[in-house]
Amino acid sequence: MNKAEELSLTRRMLYSMNMRKLMINIIRHLVPRYWIRHQQAKFILRSLVAIILIAFAIPSHALTGTIPSGGSKYPLYPGLDISNVCYLLGVGQFATSDIGGVKWDWGLMSAQGDPLSVPGPDWNNAGAICINYPADYETSALYPRPVFRPTPPLCPPGPIFSYDPATPDVCKWTCPGDQVLVGYQCGGSKDEGPPCCEGSSPFPIHGGTGNKYWSDTDYESAANHGLIFRRYYNSRAAGTARVLGAGWSHNYDRIVTAGMKINGVSSVTVSRPGGSTYIFTANGTSYVAQDGDVTDRLxxxxDGTGKVITWEYSVAADGSVETYDAAGKLLSIRNRVDLTQTLxxxxxxxxxxxAPAPGLLLKVTDAYGRMIDFTYDSSGRINKMTDPSGGEYRYAYDADNNLVSVTLPDTKVKGYSYNEAAYTGGNTLPHTLTGVTDENGSRLASYTYDAQGRAYIGQHAGGVDQYQLNFSPDGSSTTTIDPLGTARTYSYTSILGVTRATGQSQPAGAGSAAATRSTTYDSNGNVKSRTDWNGNLTTYDYDLVRNLQTRRTEASGTPQARxxxxxxHPTRDVPEKIAEPKRVIMFSYDSLGNMLGKTLQATSDATGVQGFSASVVGTPRTWTYTYNTAGQVLTATGARTDIDDTTTYTYDSHGNLATVTNALQHVTTLSNYDANGRVGRIVDQNGLITDLAYSPRGWLTSKTVGGETTTYDxxxxxxxxxxxxxxxxxxSYTYDPAHRLTHVADNLGNSITYTLDAMGNRLKEEVKDAGGTLARQTTRIYDALNRLQQITGGQQ
Structure with a gap:
């Protein structure tokens, strides 16, 4: 079958299925409900539907179609065909046009207000059943619905399905490598997101996996618990289509995916900002993280019947709580003092x-009523975001569903390029990010990929800052060549799904021999020991339940050990006591985790080995704090006891700092805040007024002090x-296309010129007077390990 025939068949399918839906609804409204509850009515109704199906020439043996390479669509994602929607049990909307690539048997099934019963739990969990509900479906309604299931042994693409002839009704899915299911697509893993380890290039590219990671912050409020919109790209997730196109996600694009079985255990995946995904498995009525390196809680x-109404995800690191609805959509983010952002x-x-479909994020509102708003194109992709001050950010996509440009509130455009032959070796990698063009219209960065889709070269404009990664055949090590041409080899291991660096070797430098350093880990992936270039050993101990470091021993195994x-704290990831050589630091907190006090106590323990049992020396010094209900400091009292050492703070109704009163009762006021939380006027304790103005992007453009104005371009x-x-x-300041400062000059003609190497080191500084005469020159020499070796300079 050629492409035209496939398209024609797909269109006929959608038309016929829409007509079937229409006729079922007509029958349902024409026939009284109490009558169709009888078996005879059911038979008649099934017959009518069968006649309708025959009339519209739908083959009863199969339905076929095509499917994008990214796998099946999930609600909220681009490509949702809202004209003909199927529902996967326990999942939500699912486009029938996106579940092709497989033959689907269909039959009829009735319900009487109760959940549908289908063969085996794996049907539900694997999502291998599609039920065509009319758009106005009511749970109490009774009428037949077509039910589709894959005809064995063909299973849908996307995740890797396995088929067992002994259980013909089941398609069990797995994902390649360490990827997991996110929104019923193979996607994120714990290795996605910012590179965690040594050996990764600063672009960044993960040295162990070749994942190209990029993040851009389009908007960030200066307000308390302010709104933010940040985008993330992961090349290893480039086949995953979300609301920012292939490979991109954003900080509110978090999903809880339930109703799956992993190795036979009911499981839930949780996608995190940046791209990482965690798995939680059922443990009675609760869920626990599958891996010991995850200490967050789900x-x-x-309700009273055990049905999940919402999910609460507690982030151990900052004490915030995220609430999701039963379908896995993020509803709110509450910080530790109960300030809430609502979606x-x-x-x-x-x-x-x-928004062309239900379930797309329209706005995020902070605790003070500030909002960012979103609109979408017809494919369900974000095409505009509006910040609280009315600034607009516009997003555009190419025919391959790649995000290609972002137009910012000042009309400047940031661009992204993909699949450029010069950077893919001629391989077809349709969603790999190969270049970034900055808002000045200049190519800022380029990335090169191998045939496996791993990024292995990253460089800035002009070829500077270039890092090249050479992966070993077995993936256990990577040799990185830095911008100075120096090669370092890193070894890796995978612990709980995260690729971690275990060792590094480097060549000799000026005055130093070739050397190695190494890292070991415990079973939860915490760093257990580090040995530096000189052979010095540092060891670490942890509370393995919460992965919190309880002891660090420097120069371990030597008489100089510290x-x-x-x-x-028993419930929060904040320290209560820290014992160091010669002192102990103690902290106290209120019930919300605000630090109420900090006390420093000197001890006689020169090495710290006595810990909290060390003998105290002298008088302790204590700082104390009070807070408002929003967690903002009201008073801060210093350690001096002979004077009043308290500074007082007040805030306006939007949480902006309004006054600062020092210990001498001198008052500074702050006012005229804009919608993005930036202060417009400051009046100091002497009454001097400073007015501040900002660009649409939030950069300071002018400062007027006592009527005298300084401007900033x-x-x-x-x-x-x-x-x-x-x-x-x-x-004035001049930069090269790689965003490196190269020249400074004043209005009189005095200037400084910088000559940089490929690493960005200043090799030469030339200072010239107003007449252009060289007044001073400084030169620097660096060795192959990027260490400063020599400085030569002086007056000319």
Whole structure:
């Protein structure tokens, strides 16, 4: 069958299935419900539906179609065909046009207000059953529905399905490598997100996996618990299509995917900002992290029947709690002092011009009522975000579903390039990010990939800052060549699904021999020991339940060993006591985790080995703090006891700092905040007024003090290009396309010129006077290990 025939068949399928849906609804509304509860009516109704199906020439033996390479679509994602929607049990909307690539048997099934019963739990968990509900489905309604299932042994693409002839009704899915199911697509793993380990290039590219990671912050409020919109790209997730196109996600794009079985155990995956995904497995009525390196908690909230109503995800690191609905959509983010950001989604009443389908994020509202808003294109991708001040950010995509540009509030454009032959070796990698163009219109960065889709070269404009990664055939090591041409080899191991560096070797440098350093880990992936280039050993101990470091021993095994011991709060990831050589530090907290006090006590323990039992010396010094209900400091009292050492703070109704009163009762006021939380006026304790103005991107553009104004100019990426003083004197700054400062000059003609090497080191500085005469020159020499070896300079 050629492409045209496939398209024609798909269109006929959608038309016929829509007509079937229409006719079923007509029958349902024409026939009284009490009558169709009888078996005879069921038979008649099935017959009518069968006649309708025959009339519209739907083959009863199979339905076929095509499927994108990224796998089946999930609600909220691009490609949802809202004209003909199927529902996967326990999953949500699922486009029939996206579940092709497999033959589907269909039959009829009736319900009487109760959940449908289908063969075997794996049907539900694997999502291998599609039920075509009419759009106005009511749970109490009774009418037949077509039910589709894959015809063995063909299983849908996307995740890797396995088929067992002994259980023909089951397609069990797995994902390649360490990927897991996110929104019923193979996607994130714990290795995605910012590279965790040594040996990764600073672009960054993960040295162990070749994952190209990139993040851009489009908007960030300066307000308390302020809103933020940050985008993340992972090349290893490039086949995953979300609301920012292939490979991209954002900080509110978090999903709880339930109803799966992993190795026979009911499991839930949780996608995190940046791309990482964690697995939680059922343990009675609760869920626990599958891996010991994850200390976050996932708690289902259920009704009286045990049905999950919401999920609560507690983040151990900062004490925040995320709430998700039963389908896995993020509803709110509450910080440790109960300030909440609330997420609102589209529904069936939302105008298609705003969101083409239900379940798309429309806005995020912070605790003070500030909002960021989203609209979508017809494919369900974000095409505009509006910040609280009305600034607009517009997103555009190419025909391959790649995010290609972001137009910012000042009309500057940031661009992204993909699958450029010069950077893919001629391989077809449609969603691999190969280049970034900055807001000045210049190519900022380029990335090269091998045939396996691993990024192995990253460089900035002009070939500077280039790092090249050479992967070993078995993936156990990577040799990284830095911009100076020096090769270092890193070894790796995978612990609980995370690729971690275990060792590094480097060549000799000026005055030093070739050397190695190494790292070991415990069973939870915590660093157990580090041996540095000189052979010095540092060891670490942990509370393995919470993965919190309890002891660090420096120069371990030598007479010079130093020990640092930490005791932690019983329920929060904050220290209560830290014992170091010669002192102990103690902390106290309120019930919300605000630090109420800090006490420093000197001890006689020179090495720290006595820990909290060390003998005290002298008088302790204590700092104390009070807070408002939003967790903001109201008073801060210093350690001096002979004077009043308290500073007091007040805030306006939007949580912005309003006044600061020092211990002498001198008051500084702050006011005229904009919608993004940036202060507009400061009046100091002497009454001197400072007015501040900002660009649409949030950069300071002018500062007026006592009527005298200084202005600040920036280029498209925010680099400071000129400072003009009140007397019209100025200083200008010039940068190369790699965003490195190369020249500074003033209005009189005095200048400084920097000559840089490929690493960005300043090899030469030339200072010239107003007449262009060289006044001073400084040169520097670095060795192959990027260590400064020589400085030569002086007056000319």
């Amino acid at each position: 708690i289902p909230q259920t 609102t989604y589209s529904d069936t009443t939302t105008a298609p011009a705003i 020990m640092i011991t930490t005791a932690w 920036h280029d498209g990426v925010g680099q400071l290009t000129k400072v003009t003083l009140p007397d019209d004197g100025y200083i």
